[in-house]
Amino acid sequence: NIMSGNHVSFLQNVYLAADVYAACLQHALTTEKEEVMGLLIGEVDRENAASHIMACIILHRSDKQPDRVEISPEQLCEATIYADKLAQKLNRPLQVLGWYHSHPHITVCPSHIDLRTQSTYQTLDQLFVGLIFSVYASDSGSVNNKVELICFQARGNDNSLHRREIPLTIKPCQLNTHNLRAITDLPNILMKEVLDISNTINDTGDEFAKLHNNALKTLQQTEIASTVTLPMCDFLELRLNSVTTRLRELELLKEQLKAQVDLMSR
Numbered sequence: 001n002i003m004s005g006n007h008v009s010f011l012q013n014v015y016l017a018a019d020v021y022a023a024c025l026q027h028a029l030t031t032e033k034e035e036v037m038g039l040l041i042g043e044v045d046r047e048n049a050a051s052h053i054m055a056c057i058i059l060h061r062s063d064k065q066p067d068r069v070e071i072s073p074e075q076l077c078e079a080t081i082y083a084d085k086l087a088q089k090l091n092r093p094l095q096v097l098g099w100y101h102s103h104p105h106i107t108v109c110p111s112h113i114d115l116r117t118q119s120t121y122q123t124l125d126q127l128f129v130g131l132i133f134s135v136y137a138s139d140s141g142s143v144n145n146k147v148e149l150i151c152f153q154a155r156g157n158d159n160s161l162h163r164r165e166i167p168l169t170i171k172p173c174q175l176n177t178h179n180l181r182a183i184t185d186l187p188n189i190l191m192k193e194v195l196d197i198s199n200t201i202n203d204t205g206d207e208f209a210k211l212h213n214n215a216l217k218t219l220q221q222t223e224i225a226s227t228v229t230l231p232m233c234d235f236l237e238l239r240l241n242s243v244t245t246r247l248r249e250l251e252l253l254k255e256q257l258k259a260q261v262d263l264m265s266r
């Protein structure tokens with residue numbers, strides 16, 4: 001059935017806030033070795049079957065198997081609590097409305113597992129949406145990394161699932177506090193993943209194994225600091241500088257306009 005009541009049962013349009021796009025993409029770019037994932041939060045316009053994505057949650061991965069992008073019920077519950085808090089703060093009807101994950105070195109096409117996962121979410125909410133970021137897929141003859149993004153839903157039944165591509169618009173916006181926090185939290189989440197794995201391994205009593213694992217842990221932490229934290233600090237500092245400059249320009253303009261008004265009112 002295509003129509004249920006007055007509402008269309010699949011998405012027509014998805015609008016993604018630019019700062020959420022930046023946060024998701026940054027998350028996707030943190031590793032080319034494994035898939036990363038998160039949940040999307042925003043407003044669903046059921047009348048027009050459109051979704052407005054306004055925030056995201058970067059998920060901590062407990063299971064580091066390749067091609068295992070499953071969301072645990074606990075994570076979904078945490079995301080719902082976060083969405084409720086944000087909804088109160090922004091005074092908007094926000095909810096968890098989708099998920100995203102990365103495809104390092106492969107195309108944006110959703111795998112069969114992706115389509116099955118997506119289809120399961122659609123049984124809970126038929127407007128649930130999936131985003132896939134393809135990263136580190138290099139064109140032959142080019143040194144640049146190619147980034148591709150797909151917005152999709154699943155259609156068909158379990159025996160033959162297909163993807164339905166949804167038109168996606170990235171909406172310009174300012175860097176919102178909650179999304180800035182999502183971006184700056186990323187190094188902490190990555191560090192926690194390293195520590196969690198290292199702690200479980202170090203439960204075995206072997207001293208040489210401990211020594212080796214601690215060295216590996218330090219190496220991984222250094223890598224996070226140099227590839228994620230430092231570039232992020234540089235970027236945020238640049239942004240601060242440009243905002244400060246713009247602020248000064250506007251202050252100057254304000255003074256000039258004030259002077260003009262003074263002259264005119266004399």
Ligand code: ZN
Pocket residue numbers: 069101102103110111114132
């Ligand atoms: Zn996938």
